[in-house]
Amino acid sequence: MNAFEAPRAxxxxxxxxxxxxxxxxxxxxxxxxxxxxxxxxDESAADQLRRALWRYGVLFLKDQHLSHAELVxxxxxxxxxxxxxxxxKTLADExxxxxxxxxxxxxxxxxxxxxxxxxxxxGRKHPNLVSVLQATEVPFGADTMWxxxxxxxxxxxxxxxxxxxxxxxxxxxxxxALRHDFGSKEVLDKLSQMDESNSHPAVIRHPETGxxxxxxxxxxxxxxxxxxxxxxxxxxxxxxxxxxxxxxxxRHSWQPGDxxxxxNLGTVHYGxxxxxxxxxxxxxxxxxxxxxxSPSLDREQALAELGP
Ligand SMILES: [Fe+2]
Numbered sequence: 119m120n121a122f123e124a125p126r127a128x129x130x131x132x133x134x135x136x137x138x139x140x141x142x143x144x145x146x147x148x149x150x151x152x153x154x155x156x157x158x159x160d161e162s163a164a165d166q167l168r169r170a171l172w173r174y175g176v177l178f179l180k181d182q183h184l185s186h187a188e189l190v191x192x193x194x195x196x197x198x199x200x201x202x203x204x205x206x207k208t209l210a211d212e213x214x215x216x217x218x219x220x221x222x223x224x225x226x227x228x229x230x231x232x233x234x235x236x237x238x239x240x241g242r243k244h245p246n247l248v249s250v251l252q253a254t255e256v257p258f259g260a261d262t263m264w265x266x267x268x269x270x271x272x273x274x275x276x277x278x279x280x281x282x283x284x285x286x287x288x289x290x291x292x293x294x295a296l297r298h299d300f301g302s303k304e305v306l307d308k309l310s311q312m313d314e315s316n317s318h319p320a321v322i323r324h325p326e327t328g329x330x331x332x333x334x335x336x337x338x339x340x341x342x343x344x345x346x347x348x349x350x351x352x353x354x355x356x357x358x359x360x361x362x363x364x365x366x367x368x369r370h371s372w373q374p375g376d377x378x379x380x381x382n383l384g385t386v387h388y389g390x391x392x393x394x395x396x397x398x399x400x401x402x403x404x405x406x407x408x409x410x411x412s413p414s415l416d417r418e419q420a421l422a423e424l425g426p
Contacts, residue, residue, distance in 0.1 A: 128142050268324065289340065292306060335358075
């Protein structure tokens with residue numbers, strides 16, 4: 119099915135939401151939540167936010183300027199377990215171990231690891247399900263892009279769908295750190311002691327939407343099981359080329375106080391580096407995950423759905 123035929127495309131305002139104004143931004147991915155503050159959210163509005171997220175993949179809320187406590191509460195709308203990042207800088211000293219500080223200076227220009235297409239922390243057995251990211255300072259041009267992982271799968275030709283449905287991929291945090299040249303010895307030692315290397319199917323069944331999603335990125339992905347390094351690289355390139363199709367993407371130019379909420383299994387994202395000479399990059403992220411949800415696939419059922 120062509121992604122434009124999917125039932126999420128609505129032009130104007132999606133009237134099925136009334137706790138806020140919900141404006142879809144493309145036919146495939148992304149919506150803006152308007153006339154709403156992401157603090158002290160009641161259960162009805164929280165339910166609508168979650169519904170909107172599963173439908174549109176990434177939500178944008180402008181001019182929020184949440185406090186640290188409010189940002190943590192916003193993360194809890196999407197799951198009871200919040201990530202405590204194990205090697206990244208957090209606000210643990212201020213009482214918020216759940217808040218990851220994403221901070222880059224001009225001197226970090228060659229070390230950024232965000233300018234690759236990836237899902238976050240896929241080396242884990244239970245990767246993040248939903249991320250809530252607030253911008254505080256953003257360099258000129260440091261946008262973020264998201265692509266729909268379900269549309270990426272939908273837009274594959276049928277023989278490639280069958281091929282990817284059959285694959286499992288090794289995700290490895292140490293490999294990621296070495297490959298992207300950001301691991302100090304201390305970080306590498308820490309990563310190798312943690313359970314941050316797991317295998318996941320190359321296509322997963324989304325736990326909320328039931329859609330099949332291409333689950334391939336350029337971060338933790340080390341090798342397709344059973345393939346040579348060269349064969350694996352070629353197949354991964356096909357998957358990455360798929361998420362680079364502009365029709366499947368949305369790009370957000372940040373203003374301080376903006377928030378993006380994204381579905382980390384149903385979308386893949388890319389942090390455009392921007393010009394760190396103009397100002398530093400400072401964002402704060404909380405992420406919800408669940409010990410009950412791992413990327414998984416009912417392979418026989420998925421193949422049966424594709425038909426002969
Ligand atoms: Fe990321």
